[in-house]
Amino acid sequence: MPSLPLVDLSTIDLTAVAADAATVGRFNPQAGDMRMLDHIVWVSADGSRGLGVRFVRHDEFWIPGHIPGRPLLPGVLMIEAGAQLASFMQKNKYHREGFLGFTRCDDTVFRGQVVPGDTLYLAGQEVESTARRFISRVQGLVNGKIVFESTVTGMIM
Numbered sequence: 001m002p003s004l005p006l007v008d009l010s011t012i013d014l015t016a017v018a019a020d021a022a023t024v025g026r027f028n029p030q031a032g033d034m035r036m037l038d039h040i041v042w043v044s045a046d047g048s049r050g051l052g053v054r055f056v057r058h059d060e061f062w063i064p065g066h067i068p069g070r071p072l073l074p075g076v077l078m079i080e081a082g083a084q085l086a087s088f089m090q091k092n093k094y095h096r097e098g099f100l101g102f103t104r105c106d107d108t109v110f111r112g113q114v115v116p117g118d119t120l121y122l123a124g125q126e127v128e129s130t131a132r133r134f135i136s137r138v139q140g141l142v143n144g145k146i147v148f149e150s151t152v153t154g155m156i157m
Contacts, residue, residue, distance in 0.1 A: 003139070003146060003149055005123060005139060005141060005144075005146060006049065006123040006124065006125045006137055006138075006139050007042075007049060007050075007051050007123040007125075009051075009121065009141065009144060012041060012042045012051060013041075013042075014041060014053075014121070016041050016042060017039050017040070017041065018039075018040045018041060018042055018043055019039060019040035019043075019088070019092075020039050021035075021037075021038060021039055023039075023040075024037050024038075024039060024040060024052075024084075024088060027087070027088045027091045027092065028084050028087055028088055028091075029099060030084060033060070033061045034080075035084075036054055036077060036080050036081035036084045037052045037053070037054060037081060037084050037085060037088065037122070038052075038053050038054055038055050039052070039053055040052050040053075040085075040088060041053055041121070043089065043092060046093075047089065047092060047093030047126075048089075048093070048125060048126040049089075049123070049124065049125045049126070050085060050088070050089045050092075050123075050124045051121060051122065051123055051124075052081070052084075052085040052088070052121070052122040052124070053119060053120070053121055053122070054081050054119075054120040054122060055119055055120075056073055056114055056115065056116050056117065056118045056119070056120055057116060058116040058117065060116065062074055062077070063116060071115060071116055072113050072114065072115060073113075073114035073115070073118075073120070075108075075110050075148065078110075078114065078120070078140050078147070078148045079105050079108065079138075079148070079150055079152070080102070081120065081122050081140065082122055082124065082136075082138030082139070082140065082148075082150055082152055083102040083105075083138070083152045083154065085122045085123075085124045085136075085138060086124050086126075086134065086136035086138055086152050086154060087100040087102075087154060089124050089126065089136065090126075090129065090134050090136075090154070093126070093129075094129065096156065098156050098157065099156070099157045100134070100154045100155065100156055100157070101154055101155055101156075101157040102152060102153075102154050103133075103153050103154055103155055104152070104153045105150045105151065105152050105153070106150070106151045106153070107149075107150060107151050108148070108149070108150035108151075109148065109149055109150075110147070110148045111145070111146050111147055111148060111149070112142060112145055112146070112147035112148075113147065114140065114142055114147055118142045118143075119142065120140050120141070120142055120147070121140070121141045121142070122138060122139070122140055122141075123138065123139045123140075123141060124136050124137065124138045124139075125137045125138075127151065132155050132156050133153065133154070133155040133156075134153070134154055134155070135151060135152070135153050136151070136152055136154075137149070137150075137151055138150055138151075138152055
């Protein structure tokens with residue numbers, strides 16, 4: 001049975017920018033082709049849930065090779081985008097310093113395709129957090145439909 005969205009998109013102003021690209025860059029060290037978040041749309045008042053956005057462009061590095069003639073955003077990049085959202089949320093909520101490394105993903109399911117021109121919304125919800133480690137549920141949504149979901153774990157490196 002498909003999961004419910006972690007965030008009800010109909011209750012959020014999807015044009016809002018809670019953290020712009022420069023702010024995301026101060027929280028997450030990924031840059032260039034490996035920056036998977038364009039900006040953060042919304043973070044809940046308690047910091048446990050958030051929504052980011054990634055505009056899938058027609059000039060991305062993976063397009064010529066991931067599937068010639070029918071480009072599909074690789075699943076591993078979707079998971080990376082979710083992990084980057086989870087890292088942003090942890091650093092924002094707990095004022096954590098240093099690099100938060102992605103250590104595992106569990107219960108990953110792909111439910112749809114993401115293609116150039118799509119807007120991929122990334123929803124995250126904290127599951128557990130300790131001084132060194134965190135676990136978050138993440139989902140990707142395109143046109144209101146869940147295209148992937150996973151549980152990501154990270155830790156301070």
